[in-house]
Structures are given as structure tokens and as C-alpha cells.
Amino acid sequence: MNTDSTKGYLDMQLLRFTTAGSVDDGKSTLIGRLLYDSKAIFEDQMEAIERASKGRGEEEVNLALLTDGLRAEREQGITIDVAYRYFATPKRKFIIADTPGHIQYTRNMVTGASTANVAVILIDARNGVIEQTRRHAYIANLLQIPHIVACINKMDLVDFDEAVYNKIKADFVEVERKLGIHDVHYVPISARDGDNVVDKSTKTPWYTGPTFLDLIETIELRRDKNLDDRRFPVQLVIRPMREAFHDYRGYAGKIAGGIWKPGQKVKVLPSGFETEVEAIDFGGDEIEMAFPPQSVTIRLKDEIDISRGDMLVDPACAPYAEQDIDMMVCWFNEKPLIERGKYIIKHTTNEVRAIIKEIKYKVNINTIENIYDDKKVSLNDIACISVKTTKPLFFDSYKKNRVTGSVIIIDEGTNETVGAGMIL
Amino acid sequence: MEDFSLNHLKELEAEAIFVMREVAAQFENPCLLFSGGKDSIVMAYLAKKAFFPARIPFPFLHIDTGHNFVEALEFRDQLVSELGVKLVVGSVQESIDSGKAVEESGYNASRNKLQTGTLLDAIETNKFDAALGGGRRDEEKARAKERFFSHRDEFGQWDPKNQRPELWHLFNGKKHIGEHFRVFPISNWTEMDVWQYIYQENITLPSLYYTHQRECFFRDGQWLAYAPFMKLKPNEKVEVHTVRCRTIGDITCTGLTLSHADTIEEIITEIAATRVTERGSRADDKRSEAAMEDRKKEGYF
Structure with missing residues (x-):
């Protein structure tokens, strides 16, 4: 590697994508192929799964074993948890959140989707758009993953028939319309043989679009974050107590929205005081500008009493500051959600107690219909609820900002994370 | 036109710093596990950046097997004094001498496994409620399912089948008395990322x-x-x-x-x-x- 290519590597962009699928739709094969073709699988890992495949009496190397990390998973031949995988091409570095696709693992899908830029949805060409496809699309949309790649897989088993591809595409467009999804890309592939995964297939002359890898290497990520509305949840106050920095007082945090520069006007929530950005520090340097998702330290012109959980915002477009909040929740716990129950809500760097005022409706995620007559919200259920918090949260709708619009719900007794909420 | 995007190293760095600051904010008595290896050196460097110009607000904990490379120990002492942090050492030799641990014998005898007991002892004795580690998910397949905030019961055990869901960057560090957390800020880094970062930031090893x-x-x-x-x-x-x-x-x-x-x-x-x-x-x-x-x-x- 010469200096140029070292520099090239340093300039790569990071893309996080999530894959959801069941045992047979070729998800693991697709991931295995990407890892193998990008040389992210090492010899010892390959040897280990060759050994394991043989031990299970399988003829071919089972690339799925690569993603099944826990002993219970290998024993049962299933993926239980979200597994994170990494690979890089000269253009981008990728983080895959690999999640099981069965309905009983909705919570894992939601978890994997929460940080993703792209959702990869696999559709078996023989089966077309099925209940599970709709469920995956629904979750991708609920979590506001900005881009969806619909891979119509196993094209080899339908003779690479264009008509089959077009029919499935038309069916998925229907789902798109129903859910209001914006950016969907379609690609016909055979993960097993590698058609249109990394290299263009000679068997699909009718398909003129990019390969799967081309797509995820080039999807535009710039608009995925909110660069319009300045939001800065204060994580902690930096007070050095050192002679050289006697009067230093900085607010550490991760930028949740907008483009920040010294001199800009700032409103502090909840106090409402207004001041200006004095400087933005990072690791000992003053920087000219900061934007999401940078972690920085902001200094202000005036000395104001500010602590963790407060938020610095643009006075011209402040977030909501309210105690009555409606949200969609995905429930994660064996213990059902209790109407009128009390929970802890964690939102940005803030933490408040809250009461569940009302369960408005539940969603049947297979048919994407609202259910009003059964309000029992159990493990893996998705519902619309109203909560009242003990003090105001400073929030935006999840659609507008995934950082300031998301919460987790914690059980006060067990300390477990029992739900995830997306503010409406 | 500005494209307002970070390269992958900057984004991973921002994530790691955020996690370290969460630890400082959510726990009363955290520590940073320092082995002298490159991952923990990168962790020390990130911690310095996260809190600058304040000093790193937690001590370093080194579990010393007694079988260390001399160079690694010298490096550790030098770094700790430069950063002005307190060093706590948990000694496997002491665990053996006091009868809490039994030395393995045979050709492949190693004190690696014995470190666990010494580590848990050190966490208990010093009442650490969170230990920051340099573990990465790309290292090993069991690590691939590890959370950033990994809950440990009062026996220090990890229950992989019953982990807390972790969404967005909202980390739940709530625990009962006697329990603690292991926190892995560089979870999403690969070996290559670590080396590239050392190169980019010119970090001494x-x-x-x-x-x-x-x-x-x-x-x-x-x-x-x-x-x-x-x-x-x-x-x-x-x-x-x-x-x-x-x-x-x-x-x-x-x-x-x-x-x-x-x-x-x-x-x-x-x-x-x-x-x-x-x-x-x-x-x-x-x-x-x-x-x-x-x-x-x-x-x-």
C-alpha cells in the first residue's frame, strides 16, 4: 500500500445497513458473499466454517455459520440476536446489522434498523411479495431508514425471467405506496451464484441498473441527517479545574441537528436564555464548523447555568417542549405494556418518569392494519400510545429528526429496556 | 459545496467519544481497562480527546498477569504519568499467592483465564460500576453480538441470550447494587480501522x-x-x-x-x-x- 491508497482509505464514508430475512431467503448467503468477495473473511474463519459445515453433514460450505456467533444459535441453526458484521470496499466501509426475520424477532429487526442508513429486503423470486416482505418494509419505514434496497433473490430458480422480476417489483411498489416509502431500489440477484451482487450478470441482459454492491457503494447519504434545525443535547459539562484552564466551561455533546458555527445565536432549553456560540472545541483544537454526528464541546458567550439533559437550539426553530407526547412503540419485553403504568423514558441525554396515558391502537404488521379492539401490547407488538412525562422533553417528530425524535422505555423495577418509541 | 459528511474514522471516533462521555455521566465510579495493547492505547487517546481540557475523569485498571512484556509495562507507566490519571493494578500473581487462583500447568500453561478472577476482584474491591474495554465486534464471533453497554450480574457474568436491546445511541446504564457494566466504545471498529486511526492521529505505540x-x-x-x-x-x-x-x-x-x-x-x-x-x-x-x-x-x- 502506498501513501495514496492509505489516504484513499482514510477518506471512506461509513454506511450502516440492516438485513432482515428468514432462514431460507438467502440473506446469510448474500452477506457471506459480500464478506468473501471483499476479503473480509479470513482464512482461519473460512477454515472454521468449513470444519463446522462438515461436522453438520452439509456438503457445501454454509456461509450462514459465519454470522451465527453464539453456541445456542449454532446448535439450533437460527440467529437469535442482532449480529454486527464489517467489510470495506475501496469506496465505503460497511456495518451490517444482521437480524433474524421471523415475526418473533421483530424487536431485533427494530434494533438493527434504528441506526441503519439502508434496509436490504430480500424477496425470494419464487414466492414474490409475501407477508414477511410487508413486515420488513413496514419496520424499515417505521424506523425511517432513508433508503431501501429490494433484492429479488434466487433469480436462477426462475430462469432469470424478466416477467417474474417485473411482477414482484409491481407488487412491492404497491407496498411502497401504501406505506409512503420514498427511496426504493430494485435489483435482481442470485446470491448463491453471485449474479448482480458484485459483478453484473450476463444472464439478465434486460436489467440495466447497478449491481447490489454498486448500489450500496453509491447511494447518496448526504440528506440522511438533519442539517437544518440546530439541536445539541448537553451530555456533560467540562470544567477542567486546572490552572491553565481556570475559567474554562464547555458543554460536551454530539450534534443532533443543524450546522453549528461560532457567532450563531443559541437558545438554552429549558431555561429559555439566549446567547451566542463562543467557540467549538474538539480535542484541543477550535473548529470552524460542526455538524451531525460530530462529538464536540461548545462554549457560550455568557455564563448560564446549564447541565446534562438541557438542549442548545436555534432560537428561530426551537423543538417542541411538551409533556404530552404521542408515539409509536415497539414492545420488547415478556411483560406486556401497562396502560396507566409508570416507566422511565430516556430521550437524548434526558431522563424522565412517565405514565402511559392511553394505548390508542395496535398495528397488525403483516397486514399493516390498525387494531382498535385488542389493546394488549406484548413482546414484539407495535402500537400507538400517548404518554405524559413529569417534565417537558425537547423533541422533534421522529420523521424530522431520528435523534431528537426517539426514546427508549425502561422498567423502573427491573431496569430493563422494555420498549422503543418514535415520536409522532 | 460542502458535503457535510465525515469519513468513517471521524464517525467512529465521534461515536466512541460519545460513549465514553455517557459512561462519565451515567456511572459513579467507572474505570478504563488498560492492557498496554494498541486497542487500549487508542482508548486512552480517545478518552483524552473526549474530556479535554479536563483530565480523564476515571482511573486506568491494569490486570497484570505477571507475564508481561517489559516494554509494555514501561509504556504503560509513561502514558499514565503523561495523562495524569491514576493507575490501579490487579495482580494475578497475588491471586495465585493468596490461593484465589490456581496456576495452570503443562506446556500451554497460561494465566489468561486466571485474569477473570483477578479482574472481578479488582472491580469489587475498588467498587467500579463500569469498566471501559477496548473489545471490538470484529474480533471474534461471540463479540459480534456484544452491546456497547454490556450488563453484568453481581457475579460479573454475561448472559448473551438475555441482553438489553440497544437502539439508536440511547444507552441504558441502569443497574441494581452489586451489578456492573462493561462498556465497549470501539465496538464498531475493525482491526484495520484501529491501525488507520493510529496512523491518522500519529499515536505512539x-x-x-x-x-x-x-x-x-x-x-x-x-x-x-x-x-x-x-x-x-x-x-x-x-x-x-x-x-x-x-x-x-x-x-x-x-x-x-x-x-x-x-x-x-x-x-x-x-x-x-x-x-x-x-x-x-x-x-x-x-x-x-x-x-x-x-x-x-x-x-x-
């Missing part, structure tokens, strides 16, 4: 990572560093070779790479061409298919 002459011997397909307390098999002999360490752990289980690389760029080139994972050179992980998972459940790093 112990000399062991660069090419040097060392007495070593060949066992089970790899070169191991020789130290007087190690038992050689009849057919093994000590030879001097030009080597470097790919990871730095206990001497007994740190594999060496025959290498002439003496700059970070050369090391990166070497790694880019390597076809064996970093942990493939750690004898401790070869013991069984689920070696790491088992040790982690017991409370290992």
Missing part, C-alpha cells in the same frame, strides 16, 4: 509492535515469544528472529509475526495482505470453538 529481534520458538503453527518461565517441548528450540507483535497480551499466548515492518504504513500494508484474523494469532482462543463465549460469560474482558 510500544516498540513491540514494530520489527525487532527476539528469542522465540515455534508451536502449533505459530511463533511465540520465549521467556525463562516457559516450558519447551523436547523438539522445540529457541531461535532469534526478526518479528513484531500483532497483538500484545500475556507473553505466553501472544503470537509473533515474522516481519520487517517498522512504520505504521508498513504494518497497514502487511495487515491488508494478511489472511488470518488478529485473534487467530492468540493461543487462548484456539482452545475450543466457543472459547471466547465461555470466558466472556464468566466475566472475562
Whole structure:
């Protein structure tokens, strides 16, 4: 590697994508192929799964074993948890959140989707758009993953028939319309043989679009974050107590929205005081500008009493500051959600107690219909609820900002994370 | 026009700093596990950046197996004094002397597994409620399912099937008395990212990572560093070779790479061409298919 290519590597962009699928739709094969073709699988890992495949009496190397990390998973031949995988091409570095696709693992899908830029949805060409496809699309949309790649897989088993591809595409467009999804890309592939995964297939002359890898290497990520509305949840106050920095007082945090520069006007929530950005520090340097998702330290012109959980915002477009909040929740716990129950809500760097005022409706995620007559919200259920918090949260709708619009719900007794909420 | 995007190293750095600051904010008495290896050196560097110009607000905890490379210990002491942080040492030798741990015997005897007991003791004695570690998900398949905030029960155990869901960057560090957390800020980094970051930030590493002459011997397909307390098999002999360490752990289980690389760029080139994972050179992980998972459940790093 010469200096140029070292520099090239340093300039790569990071893309996080999530894959959801069941045992047979070729998800693991697709991931295995990407890892193998990008040389992210090492010899010892390959040897280990060759050994394991043989031990299970399988003829071919089972690339799925690569993603099944826990002993219970290998024993049962299933993926239980979200597994994170990494690979890089000269253009981008990728983080895959690999999640099981069965309905009983909705919570894992939601978890994997929460940080993703792209959702990869696999559709078996023989089966077309099925209940599970709709469920995956629904979750991708609920979590506001900005881009969806619909891979119509196993094209080899339908003779690479264009008509089959077009029919499935038309069916998925229907789902798109129903859910209001914006950016969907379609690609016909055979993960097993590698058609249109990394290299263009000679068997699909009718398909003129990019390969799967081309797509995820080039999807535009710039608009995925909110660069319009300045939001800065204060994580902690930096007070050095050192002679050289006697009067230093900085607010550490991760930028949740907008483009920040010294001199800009700032409103502090909840106090409402207004001041200006004095400087933005990072690791000992003053920087000219900061934007999401940078972690920085902001200094202000005036000395104001500010602590963790407060938020610095643009006075011209402040977030909501309210105690009555409606949200969609995905429930994660064996213990059902209790109407009128009390929970802890964690939102940005803030933490408040809250009461569940009302369960408005539940969603049947297979048919994407609202259910009003059964309000029992159990493990893996998705519902619309109203909560009242003990003090105001400073929030935006999840659609507008995934950082300031998301919460987790914690059980006060067990300390477990029992739900995830997306503010409406 | 500005494109307002960060390169992947900057984004990973921002994520790691955020996690470290969360630890400082959510816990009363955290510590940073420091081994002297490159991952913990990067962790120390990130911690310095996260809180600057304040000092790092937690001590470093080193679990000393008593079988360390001299160079690694010297480096540790130097770094700790530069950063002005407190160093707490948990000694495996003391655990053995007091009868809490029993030394393994035989040719592949290692104190690696014994570290778990010493680590849990140190966490309990010092009342640490969170321990920051440099573990990465790309290292090993059991680690691939690890959370950033990993909950441990009062026995220090990890229950992989019952982990808390972790969404967005909202970390739940709530716990009952006696429980603690292991926190892994560089979860999403790969070995390559760590080396590229060391290159980008010009971070100093112990000399062991660069090419040097060392007495070593060949066992089970790899070169191991020789130290007087190690038992050689009849057919093994000590030879001097030009080597470097790919990871730095206990001497007994740190594999060496025959290498002439003496700059970070050369090391990166070497790694880019390597076809064996970093942990493939750690004898401790070869013991069984689920070696790491088992040790982690017991409370290992």
C-alpha cells in the first residue's frame, strides 16, 4: 500500500445497513458473499466454517455459520440476536446489522434498523411479495431508514425471467405506496451464484441498473441527517479545574441537528436564555464548523447555568417542549405494556418518569392494519400510545429528526429496556 | 459545496467519544481497562480527546498477569504519568499467592483465564460500576453480538441470550447494587480501522509492535515469544528472529509475526495482505470453538 491508497482509505464514508430475512431467503448467503468477495473473511474463519459445515453433514460450505456467533444459535441453526458484521470496499466501509426475520424477532429487526442508513429486503423470486416482505418494509419505514434496497433473490430458480422480476417489483411498489416509502431500489440477484451482487450478470441482459454492491457503494447519504434545525443535547459539562484552564466551561455533546458555527445565536432549553456560540472545541483544537454526528464541546458567550439533559437550539426553530407526547412503540419485553403504568423514558441525554396515558391502537404488521379492539401490547407488538412525562422533553417528530425524535422505555423495577418509541 | 459528511474514522471516533462521555455521566465510579495493547492505547487517546481540557475523569485498571512484556509495562507507566490519571493494578500473581487462583500447568500453561478472577476482584474491591474495554465486534464471533453497554450480574457474568436491546445511541446504564457494566466504545471498529486511526492521529505505540529481534520458538503453527518461565517441548528450540507483535497480551499466548515492518504504513500494508484474523494469532482462543463465549460469560474482558 502506498501513501495514496492509505489516504484513499482514510477518506471512506461509513454506511450502516440492516438485513432482515428468514432462514431460507438467502440473506446469510448474500452477506457471506459480500464478506468473501471483499476479503473480509479470513482464512482461519473460512477454515472454521468449513470444519463446522462438515461436522453438520452439509456438503457445501454454509456461509450462514459465519454470522451465527453464539453456541445456542449454532446448535439450533437460527440467529437469535442482532449480529454486527464489517467489510470495506475501496469506496465505503460497511456495518451490517444482521437480524433474524421471523415475526418473533421483530424487536431485533427494530434494533438493527434504528441506526441503519439502508434496509436490504430480500424477496425470494419464487414466492414474490409475501407477508414477511410487508413486515420488513413496514419496520424499515417505521424506523425511517432513508433508503431501501429490494433484492429479488434466487433469480436462477426462475430462469432469470424478466416477467417474474417485473411482477414482484409491481407488487412491492404497491407496498411502497401504501406505506409512503420514498427511496426504493430494485435489483435482481442470485446470491448463491453471485449474479448482480458484485459483478453484473450476463444472464439478465434486460436489467440495466447497478449491481447490489454498486448500489450500496453509491447511494447518496448526504440528506440522511438533519442539517437544518440546530439541536445539541448537553451530555456533560467540562470544567477542567486546572490552572491553565481556570475559567474554562464547555458543554460536551454530539450534534443532533443543524450546522453549528461560532457567532450563531443559541437558545438554552429549558431555561429559555439566549446567547451566542463562543467557540467549538474538539480535542484541543477550535473548529470552524460542526455538524451531525460530530462529538464536540461548545462554549457560550455568557455564563448560564446549564447541565446534562438541557438542549442548545436555534432560537428561530426551537423543538417542541411538551409533556404530552404521542408515539409509536415497539414492545420488547415478556411483560406486556401497562396502560396507566409508570416507566422511565430516556430521550437524548434526558431522563424522565412517565405514565402511559392511553394505548390508542395496535398495528397488525403483516397486514399493516390498525387494531382498535385488542389493546394488549406484548413482546414484539407495535402500537400507538400517548404518554405524559413529569417534565417537558425537547423533541422533534421522529420523521424530522431520528435523534431528537426517539426514546427508549425502561422498567423502573427491573431496569430493563422494555420498549422503543418514535415520536409522532 | 460542502458535503457535510465525515469519513468513517471521524464517525467512529465521534461515536466512541460519545460513549465514553455517557459512561462519565451515567456511572459513579467507572474505570478504563488498560492492557498496554494498541486497542487500549487508542482508548486512552480517545478518552483524552473526549474530556479535554479536563483530565480523564476515571482511573486506568491494569490486570497484570505477571507475564508481561517489559516494554509494555514501561509504556504503560509513561502514558499514565503523561495523562495524569491514576493507575490501579490487579495482580494475578497475588491471586495465585493468596490461593484465589490456581496456576495452570503443562506446556500451554497460561494465566489468561486466571485474569477473570483477578479482574472481578479488582472491580469489587475498588467498587467500579463500569469498566471501559477496548473489545471490538470484529474480533471474534461471540463479540459480534456484544452491546456497547454490556450488563453484568453481581457475579460479573454475561448472559448473551438475555441482553438489553440497544437502539439508536440511547444507552441504558441502569443497574441494581452489586451489578456492573462493561462498556465497549470501539465496538464498531475493525482491526484495520484501529491501525488507520493510529496512523491518522500519529499515536505512539510500544516498540513491540514494530520489527525487532527476539528469542522465540515455534508451536502449533505459530511463533511465540520465549521467556525463562516457559516450558519447551523436547523438539522445540529457541531461535532469534526478526518479528513484531500483532497483538500484545500475556507473553505466553501472544503470537509473533515474522516481519520487517517498522512504520505504521508498513504494518497497514502487511495487515491488508494478511489472511488470518488478529485473534487467530492468540493461543487462548484456539482452545475450543466457543472459547471466547465461555470466558466472556464468566466475566472475562
